[in-house]
Amino acid sequence: MSANKRLVKASQYWSPEQIEKYQMDMLAPLLRHAYDHVPYYHRLFESLNLKPEDIRKTIDLNQLPIISKKDIMPISEEFLADNYRSFKSMKTVTGGTGTPFPHYTDYKAWAMNWAVAMRTFEWGGYRYGKDRLAVMAGGSLLPNNNQSLKDRIKYYINNYYTMPITHMNATVMDGYFSEIKKQKIRFLRGYASAIYTFAEHLSQRQQTLPFEAVFTTAEMLYPHQRDLMKKVFLCDIYDTYGCRDGMGMAVDCEMHKGMHICPEMSIMHIVDESGKEVKAGETGEVVLTSLYDYTMPLIRYAPGDLAIKSDRNCPCGRSLPMIEKIVGRSSDVFKLINGRVLNGLSITIEDLFEEFETYQIVQEAIDRVEMLLVPRKEIKPGRLQSLEEMLAFHCGEGVEVKAKIVDTIEVPQSGKFRYVISKVN
DSSP states (O other): OOHHHHHHHHHTTOOHHHHHHHHHHHHHHHHHHHHHHOHHHHHHHHHTTOOGGGOOSGGGGGGSOOEEHHHHGGGGGGGSOTTGGGSOEEEEEOOTTSOOOEEEEEHHHHHHHHHHHHHHHHHTTOOTTTSOEEEEOOOOSSTTOOOOHHHHHHHHHTTEEEOOOTTBOHHHHHHHHHHHHHHTOOEEEEEHHHHHHHHHHHHHTTOOOOOSEEEEESSOOOHHHHHHHHHHHOSEEEEEEEETTTTEEEEEOTTOSSEEEOTTTEEEEEEOTTSOBOOTTOEEEEEEEESSOOSSOOSSEEOSOEEEEOOOOOTTSOOOOEEEEEESOOOOEEEOTTSOEEEGGGSOOGGGGGTEEEEEEEEEETTEEEEEEEESSOOOTTHHHHHHHHHHHHHOTTOEEEEEEOSOOOOOTTSOOOSEEESOO
């Protein structure tokens, strides 16, 4: 068993004092590194007349301002450590329902994330290396973007059966149903709306597909979705919140009395508009400090998610801190005239943020989808046509697609920008 797996098996039963000690043991060298090697944080500490050693408790982090993707993107190079080449890291781009932006994740952070994810699966009865896991995941940007050799090896080693959600229609979902039964797969993980769409399809056919556990992620899981999944899949549903860029995670256990925060990877605070911790039962903004990322440290980072804080002790016996739930993470599903069901998260266009400040994909009717784009600079001739071709590929025949350049895209009163909107659903 790896050191990380041993740690997370023990840490789920730590006392608050043990969690605080662990987090400060991890945080102190990270803060010193950020001060010494990361231009943004060195300038920030100096402007506040602070030294890393002034942060003696995790709650002392509230002396630092909250940062968001909007703050980072224009000066992202100032968040890179000047010695970043000495750390093993990989460049990734955030997806989901928030503003995508490129960032770096250290391999040590990835390894801890994997260990915590395996612990979550084990709560549902999954045995790594023995059980197969069906994964309903997003698809490629372009039709000819085949799965890389690295990904194929990873899925093989982890015993994954992948189920792309980009072009889910009745035929595709019938194929998934048959293959899962044939391979006797007992566990399912994926985007909440995609799994719900699959469950809805099977329910309409009056079919059930027994699993031992289903793990939802990336979006809010609504009660009606959970109820239908339990009815169709005949098992318990475990919901998961994850923020890859901030290394935040909170997970549902078998008691479903809230979500356990995973303190091994990051420090999570739920704060009000002034940046102070909210009280139990109150809604606040999720603020994260990754404990493992040295290439591009994110300290007091707000990914744009809201959560309800909890002070309850879960009857499962685990002593991890709790939140009641995450508020406001969802992606609309397009149900199109040709029978295709298109999950918004499967249209992977994060890389477009080098060209465009923001975008929004709107289903105006069952046969019409538009992409609104706010450019950063003058776009190349033919670019809109190529985007329309990409949209047409995803939407299929009989659907009119249009890419439009606009000056701004309205942000709703809630402040939670939606990148995918269906006016039909």
